[in-house]
Amino acid sequence: MKSKMKIAALAFGAVAIIGGYALFANNSKPYNSVLQNNSTAFVKTAYTETGSTPIDFEKAASSAVPTVVHIKTVTKFKETAGRNQQQQNPFGDMFGNDDFFKKFFGDGSRSFQQPEQKASGSGVIISNDGYIVTNNHVVDGATDITVTSNDRKNYKAKVIGTDPNTDLALIKIDAKNLPVMPLGNSDDVHLGQWVLAVGYPLNLDVTVTQGIVSAKSRNIGINRQGTAPVEAFIQTDAAVNPGSSGGALVNTNGELIGINTAIASPTGSYAGYAYSIPSNLMQKVIGDIMKFGTVQRGYLGISMAPEDLDNAKKKELGINDEVAAVWVMETDPAGAAEEAGIIKGDAIIKIDNAAVNTGAQLAEQVARHKPGDKINVTVLRGKEEKVFAVTLKNKVGTFASQKAALVESLGAVLADVSKDDAKKMNITGGVQVTEIGDGIIGNETNMKPGFVITKVAGIVVKTTEELRDALGKAGNNFQIEGLYPGSSELYYYGINDFKK
Structure with missing residues (x-):
């Protein structure tokens, strides 16, 4: 795992989709469980035929396991140049020119090489020609992705598309005749239903655990990757651990009903509850990525x-x-x-x-x-x-009250710069910070009253209304750019975790 989120919840590994190897492996046309809705369950249980007891986990597990893969990622960091302040010449100002000291002691510049980061997750094969579904947080930022199938074959994978809002990603390997798990209807999932979780937890080989559905449509507030996150998890008590992310939640018919994504734990390991993205939502998101290259999401406003x-x-x-x-x-x-x-x-x-x-x-x-x-x-x-x-429309609305709340969080009194003052400062307009109180500006920067904001997150602002709009479009981390009256020098103030 790339990071460990304790106390509230932990996002863990990679997504998966289950399939029927015997039925689809030899088709001439690639079978895709996301784009084709004609899949049939390989296993018949009490959920499909009456009078069939007790519940049989063995057949569902044996059909699901071959379709779930192990995903290993490597993230390599670029070498960055930095200035070691402690090695700068303390006598430079005294002598006017510190070339003499640079010759013997160096100029204080150093290159920093961060170690590569390795992580592990799971995934589900959704087509017999190599498409695999997983979590976005499993492959996000990865420079190298290796997929290991259940028969111990290794493949290099590339990312086809991602959707941070649902924490889903689609990757592809160069392979043929792969086993594919059929999709179940997550709307038909009910409380108390038996389910299986399949994945590669804790760098172990493929692991199957069983439990029941303990809740539906759970929002646990863990997804902070996107601008408009969607959380409507299926909650289960099947044991899931770090590395299981992207693995499959399977019903006893051997059908995929969810993509395992998160756990609730005070320790970082399984402590009773796991959360899965419903298969119906996954099908829409991944289907969009395959057909359009990106998610086509409608908004109610x-x-x-x-x-x-x-x-x-x-x-x-x-x-x-x-x-x-x-x-x-x-x-x-x-x-x-x-x-x-x-x-x-x-x-x-x-x-x-x-x-x-x-x-x-x-x-x-x-x-x-x-x-x-x-x-x-x-x-x-x-x-x-x-x-x-x-x-439905194609973007999130920005409400007046939301804009006002963003401006208020800055903790400053703002005023439009007059035309005369703008002309004196050689700018077309701006927003002056007349007072600084308790808020993000005061807490995160050393900005002084009088500063005139001309850009927010690279967006030109000439009025307070434009500032509100720019804040609504800004991400969590951005820069405020501007200048002080009487000076032509530009200043930049960094803002972090703005909307968290």
């Missing part, structure tokens, strides 16, 4: 009321705790929901025919669609049930 709202805010929004729904806290003026007629205070109870009562459930249902798709959104408005036909 709402902000959802958090589940821990205080009673005063609930009263303001008209939230009724007795209604199982997702409450709309705000709509994007340019978003799909407002365009369709959905308003603040509506309670969303269905997306198409799927009931939704948590934000995770709603996010998963919407994430299965692409921009331009039409979905039916059923809401409760007061006591009346309404259905809206919504055409």
Whole structure:
């Protein structure tokens, strides 16, 4: 694993998809379980045929194991030049020219070579010509990827595409006639259902563990890789450990129903719960990458009321705790929901025919669609049930309240620079920091009052409104660029973990 995230949850290894070796290995046309929906379970159990007891794990395990692979990655760091401040000539200013000292002592410049980083995860073969699904965090930044199949063959792999928002990635090896696991329908997964977890934990050989589904649509807040993360995990108590990331969660029919992605643990190792990306969501994301090269994700354009709202805010929004729904806290003026007629205070109870009562459930249902798709959104408005036909759009809305919150987090009083002052400073406009209080600027920089901001994250800002927009587009780490009145020298202030 590249990193160890303790206390709350741990993301671990690589994704996988299960397949039927005997059925598809000899087809002339490559079989792909993600793009083709005609797969048939190889194993029949109590979930498909009545009266079949007890549950048989052996057949499901034997059909799944050949389709799960071991992924090993290497990340090599480039050599970087740095200045060793302790070796600089302390007498340079005194003598005016320190060439004499450089000749004997060097100029203080050094090259730093960080050691390469190795990690391990799992993956699932989704086509018999070498496509493999895994977690984004397994291959992210890797300069070398090696895949070892269950029959001990090694292959070099290349990344075809990734989606940080769902923590999924697609890689490819040069191989033929590989075993492929059929996909199951993750919507049909139910609490208490027996499942198997298959992967390569702790650098061991392929390992199979069993447990039950203990929850669905879990959001544990672990994915911070993307700008609009989707978490609607299947929770299981099947034992999963670091290195299992990207492995398969399999039902007793031998079908893939989830991609193992995270564990909840105070120690960094398995302590009772594991989390998997539902196969239906994976199929949409990986299918998009294979067909379009990138994920085509539609957005509804709402902000959802958090589940821990205080009673005063609930009263303001008209939230009724007795209604199982997702409450709309705000709509994007340019978003799909407002365009369709959905308003603040509506309670969303269905997306198409799927009931939704948590934000995770709603996010998963919407994430299965692409921009331009039409979905039916059923809401409760007061006591009346309404259905809206919504055409999804292709980007996340930026809400006025979100922009204001980002500006407020800077902890500064801001003002537009007047035209006359801008002319004196030889700039076209900017935002002046008139006061600095408790916030990110005061905590992370040595910026002084009076500083004029001209760029945020490389985006030119001339007004406070443009500053708000730039902050909304900025990532977690960026630079604020500008100058002080009376000086033409540019200053740069680094901001880190801005939106965390």
